[in-house]
Amino acid sequence: MNKQSILLISHGNFEKVFLEKIAKDISHEFLYPVYLEESSIDISDFYDPMRRQYDGNRLLIEINSFTSPGFTKKVGLFRVDLFIPILTYIFGQATFKGSSGLASLYRLRNEQYGMPKDDIVLLNRFKKVIIHELGHTLGLIHCHIPSCVMRSSTYVEDIDQKSHNLCINCRTKIGMV
Amino acid sequence: MLSSVSILIVDDEESVRDSLYNWFIDDGYQVDCAENAKQALTILESKNYDIILADIKMPGMDGLEMHQRIKSLNNDSIVIIMTAFASVSTAVQALKDGAYDYITKPFDPDDLSHLIRNAASQISLKAENEALRDKVVTLENVENIIGSSKAMLKVLKEVEKVAQSNSPVIITGESGTGKELVAKAIHSNSHRKFFPLVSVHCGALTESLLESELFGHEKGAFTGAMFNRKGRFEMADGGTIFLDEIATISLKMQIELLRVLQTKTFIRVGGNKEITSDFRVICATNKDLMQMVEMGAFREDLYYRLNVVNITVPPLRERNDDIPLLVEHFIDKYCTSMSRDTIPINPRAMKQLKESYFPGNVRELENIIERAIVIGNDKEICVKDLPYQKETISSSIESLEDLEKTHLLQILNKYNWNISRSAKALKIDRVTLYNKIKKYKLKTSN
Numbered sequence: 001m002n003k004q005s006i007l008l009i010s011h012g013n014f015e016k017v018f019l020e021k022i023a024k025d026i027s028h029e030f031l032y033p034v035y036l037e038e039s040s041i042d043i044s045d046f047y048d049p050m051r052r053q054y055d056g057n058r059l060l061i062e063i064n065s066f067t068s069p070g071f072t073k074k075v076g077l078f079r080v081d082l083f084i085p086i087l088t089y090i091f092g093q094a095t096f097k098g099s100s101g102l103a104s105l106y107r108l109r110n111e112q113y114g115m116p117k118d119d120i121v122l123l124n125r126f127k128k129v130i131i132h133e134l135g136h137t138l139g140l141i142h143c144h145i146p147s148c149v150m151r152s153s154t155y156v157e158d159i160d161q162k163s164h165n166l167c168i169n170c171r172t173k174i175g176m177v
Numbered sequence: 178m179l180s181s182v183s184i185l186i187v188d189d190e191e192s193v194r195d196s197l198y199n200w201f202i203d204d205g206y207q208v209d210c211a212e213n214a215k216q217a218l219t220i221l222e223s224k225n226y227d228i229i230l231a232d233i234k235m236p237g238m239d240g241l242e243m244h245q246r247i248k249s250l251n252n253d254s255i256v257i258i259m260t261a262f263a264s265v266s267t268a269v270q271a272l273k274d275g276a277y278d279y280i281t282k283p284f285d286p287d288d289l290s291h292l293i294r295n296a297a298s299q300i301s302l303k304a305e306n307e308a309l310r311d312k313v314v315t316l317e318n319v320e321n322i323i324g325s326s327k328a329m330l331k332v333l334k335e336v337e338k339v340a341q342s343n344s345p346v347i348i349t350g351e352s353g354t355g356k357e358l359v360a361k362a363i364h365s366n367s368h369r370k371f372f373p374l375v376s377v378h379c380g381a382l383t384e385s386l387l388e389s390e391l392f393g394h395e396k397g398a399f400t401g402a403m404f405n406r407k408g409r410f411e412m413a414d415g416g417t418i419f420l421d422e423i424a425t426i427s428l429k430m431q432i433e434l435l436r437v438l439q440t441k442t443f444i445r446v447g448g449n450k451e452i453t454s455d456f457r458v459i460c461a462t463n464k465d466l467m468q469m470v471e472m473g474a475f476r477e478d479l480y481y482r483l484n485v486v487n488i489t490v491p492p493l494r495e496r497n498d499d500i501p502l503l504v505e506h507f508i509d510k511y512c513t514s515m516s517r518d519t520i521p522i523n524p525r526a527m528k529q530l531k532e533s534y535f536p537g538n539v540r541e542l543e544n545i546i547e548r549a550i551v552i553g554n555d556k557e558i559c560v561k562d563l564p565y566q567k568e569t570i571s572s573s574i575e576s577l578e579d580l581e582k583t584h585l586l587q588i589l590n591k592y593n594w595n596i597s598r599s600a601k602a603l604k605i606d607r608v609t610l611y612n613k614i615k616k617y618k619l620k621t622s623n
Contacts, residue, residue, distance in 0.1 A: 051283075057192055084196040086259075088283045096202045141205035152204065154286040 004032040006134065007071040009063065011039045012079040018119075019077070022127050029131055029149075029165060031176070035071070043080065053083040056090050056102060064100040073137050075130055076102040091153065094133035096141075101133035108156060125156060128164045135166065138174045143167060182297045183207040187217040187231040187243065188259065193282070197230065200289070214243035221247065226254050227300045228293065233260045233267055233279075241271055248275060253303075255296045322358050323506045326496035332359065332488060339486045340366035345438070347423075347483050348461040350490030353540030356461040357421060359490055363459060364417040372416030375409045375456075380422035387430060389446050391437075398447020410443055413456040423483070424464035424475060435479045458483065493538045500531050503539060507546035508558070515550065522558040529560055561590035582617040589614075594621045 008023055019036050027034040041062065046054045063076040075094075082090050082104045091108065094101030108125040110118050128149050135150045143150035148167035153159045171177045184206050186197045194210045201208045209226070211217035213235050221229075229247065233240035244256050258279040260268040268279035277299070280292055322333060339346055340363050348356045357376065364374040382390055389398075393408030409418055420426075426434065437443045442453045460483050469475035493500070504522055512519045522530075526549075535541045549562035585603070592598040600610040613619075 057196060083283065085190065085192045086196045086200070086283055087289070088285050090286070093199065096199060136203055142203055152290065154290060 004030070004072045005070065006030065006032050006034045006073045006075065007037055007068050008034060008075050008077055008130070009037050009039045009066060009068075010077045011041065011043055014077065014079070018123060021123060022130065025127050025164065026131060026134070030134065032073075037068075039066075039076070043078070048083070051083055053081045053089070054078070056082040056084045056093050060093060060095065060100055060102055063102055064095065064098070066100075072099060073134060074100050075133060076100070077126075077130070078102060078104040079106060080104060081106045091159070092129045092133045094136040096136050097139040098137050101130075101137055103129040103133055108159070113156070121160070124164065125159045128153075128159050128162065131164055131166075135170065135174075140166075140170050140173060143170055145169065182228065182293075182300060183209075183226045184228045184230060184293075185217060185220065185226040185254075186210045187212075187214060187229065187235070187240070189213055189232065189235045193232070193259075201293070204290075204293070206293075214238035214240070214246070217243060218246055218250070221250060221254075228296050229254045229256045231256060231258055233258050233271065241267065241274065244271060244274060244276055255299065257292060257296065322355060322362055323503050324496060324499040325502060326491075326498045328491040328496045329499060332490055333362075335486075335488045336362045337366065339363060339488070341368070342486075343457050344485040345457070345483045346459045346486045346488060347466070348459065348488045348490060349466075350461075350463065351492045351538055352463050353535075353538035354490040354492055355539050356463075356490055357419065359488060360417075360419045360459045360461060364419075364457075367417070367457070369416050369457060373413055374417045374419060375413040376419040376421060377409050378421045380425040384427045384430060387426065388433065391430075392433075392443050392445055393448075393452075394446035395448040398445070402447065405445075408443070408445060410437060410454045410456060411452055414454040415456075417457045417459055420458065420460045422462060423460035424462040424466060424469060428474075428476065431476045431479050435476065435482060438479075438482050493535045493542065497531060500542065501527060503542055504530060504546060507543050508550065511547050511550045517550070517555065520550070520553070520555065520557050523560065526558050526560045526563055529563060559590075560586070561593075578617075581613070582619070585610075585613055585617065586619055589619065589621070 006026060008019065008026075010019060023034040023036055043054060043059070046058050046062070048055055059076060059078070059082070063074055066074055066076075068074055082092075082102070084090055084093065089107055090104075092101060092103035103126065105122060105126045106112070108122055108129065110116060110121060131149050132153075140150050142152040145151065145167045146161065147163045147165075148170055149162055149164050150166060150170050151158070151162045153162065166174075166176070168177065184201050186194050186201075186208065187210075188194050188197070189212055191212070194212065198208050198210055209220065209224075211220055214231070215237060217229070217231070231240040231243055235243075238246075240258050240260075244258070247254065247256060255277040256271075256275075258268050258271040258276050259282055260279055261282055265279075265281065268276075268281075271279060277296060278292055280288060322329065322336075324330075336359060346360075346363060348359050350356050360376075361374060364370060377387075377390060379387060385399075389402075389406070389408070391408050391410055393406050393411055394402050396402055396405050420434075433443075438458060441455065442451050444451055466475055466480055466484070470477045470480050504527065508522065509519055530542070530545070537544075545563060546558070548564060549558045553559065553562040588599050588602050592602065596607050596610055600607045603610065605613075
């Protein structure tokens, strides 16, 4: 397949409607077709009992090895708490200029911060994290423009403040203008 | 700015290196990795990094030892130590040894971002500081001593030679020859250039004031001493003290000065604590100190203590060839400071200057040019803009005719070639003036 296409691989229970909305918006942002697939891998192998979290680095390697002919970008979607050895947590990560990324909605939930559940907010945050990680796979670095989805976010509030769109500079860099 | 910052990650754990690498790449930094201290030091021999992020516990050589080795390489990278929670005390030791900061693994994403951002901004400030420092040094450099005459080139050569040593220097020369500029040039070309050059105009201060000025004073040492105050010797620690008009200091102060020069220690006025200061002394005078020694007005021992190197700045009359260069320099200087376009000098005005005698030396010439720019027509400096008085009439004029011609021209220029007013000032009639203009073929400079 010459054209870029994106595969979202979900791990755990995600509502179909929720995933379809995300796929649609991501497709709209990158103008690539986005497909959904459910994973059957046992993520308990990636659990670190010391940190009580799942190892994001190993999961990224796993997603990278996932056979998906015809897809140029793959993003694993998770519901569990992810970490990498140097950081206490991550919302997502990706291989820079690579083909794989991952994102988790665990720390994007309002309930995590003692606030009432809000599915719309959760959807928006998750969508932004996935677009952000896809941006890295396309070779985009963190952007200093506050509204750009490529702006670095360490807290959910940071995610809420940015839009789910790439700024004109980032779009130009990946040849979308 | 971010993309220009380079980071070297040193950690024996591959997962840590990879995670950090990806994290920094995402932020747009230039990143390299080393899996141990030895590899890092090899990399550092050929490449410099702005930030080195090193794990404290590594096999072979730990982060602390590596930090020491990096310092010995004279590498000015910012070193950040990564540590596990249990080894915080060791990280504190690293801070004491000069590391920029430490961060405990695993990091909060925000902490890491902040740490790197702060380090990057320190790098940027440091670069800015160095650029400004270079600028300041340039301002005080020998380029400010204008002149290509043999006499001035000799002075510059002497400056270059003595700058590298710590020896006291006496700069002699008439008033206005630029003795202070020579002192600045010596200081700014010495290894003391990043420390202060403290100037004291000894002739402007009374004996008691000079004592307090040089040595400082303690609160209550005398009426009006409300606070402790550092003296000039203390301020010049690491740098140079320039004592202008050294010949004017009293015999009592000469004894004090000799003692300070011998021991480099002194006590503040009203104090009892001995203070040590590392300074170089440069003095200047327009007097013949040797003659003063013979007359008993200047201590012989102090003279020999100060007169290790003697630089004589020639008067302007001995370097007339430098006048055009000096004139151009001052035109440039004052036009710039007055936010005007640089103007040329009329050849006749330049000739006049070259033939003139300047008892006040370069300072007098500078004042003349400044005045000419202020009162001039903004297009060029003409003869009429030069404030020639009888005493500044060219020393090369010997005949009465030449003197008359020059004087006539001055008066005519003064009154804008108004014949009636000029004749009145000269106390001759208009016809006589016309005849003289014709006789000497005088023409208006405009």
